[in-house]
Amino acid sequence: MRDALKARVEHGVFGYTAPPEELRAAIVDRLAARYGWRVEPSWIVFLPGVVPGLHVAARRLLAPGERALVPTPVYQHFKRAVELAPRPHTEVPLVLQDGRWVFDFDVIKRTPARVAYLCNPQNPGGTVFTRAELLRLAELTRDATIVSDEIHCDLVLDRGAKHVPIASLAPEISRRTVTLMSANKAFNFPAAGCAWAVVEEAQLREAMSADARAHALPSPSVFGYIATLAALREGDAWLAAQIEYLRGNRDLVASRSLPARSSARRASSD
């Protein structure tokens, strides 16, 4: 990736730029290869970040007064997006079941909403939602648009877990889903600024593109495009090694957590 960035610097011209077609193709290929998810290049809307995508969704997919479902606890910018829009929202608590944080489906069942936010894999908590859980969520939110932040999809550490893009489950779900993605978490270059939304349905795509088209949102930087293309096309060996390294860290922390927890309990009972 550094070589690709160096070559782009050497190019020496840094005018406004359009997303490279090659990058659309790299995203399409990757989603098919890793997740068996077939998307069209034209469904991809480039954004400067996933967080701007959360904000665009709150402002453009919800009319004033329309309600969103937001999981809790969740990465802070989900709640900020609906609060700043501002749009009413209902928090959907995640509950601990067999060591995994999963949705309280009862809250979803009794709350009509126009948009359902999803964070998959979930931050915090790390849940990689199963196909069955995602299908249940989709069934209970069948009148809503699903806005699914899948930025951590390539950072699944559990060998038994597999990321499933919710939009890949069925054509009906794909048509009402906005999937927000970026290579910047897995490959750790968030300052380069490049993300994308996968949006099949034309009106939703129009809504998700409106701010970038009006230049109210910047396009990704030229370096963001280049870094993302290099990561997706050439980064798999690096990513595999990185995941092994992170597993090692996770196992180390897990192996040491019991004494730390019991001394914390002793301290609090003193």
Ligand SMILES: Cc1ncc(COP(=O)(O)O)c(C=O)c1O
């Ligand atoms: C769930 C989640 N979404 C989005 C982001 C940030 O996305 P971006 O830097 O592309 O705006 C983070 C960063 O930690 C995150 O945890």
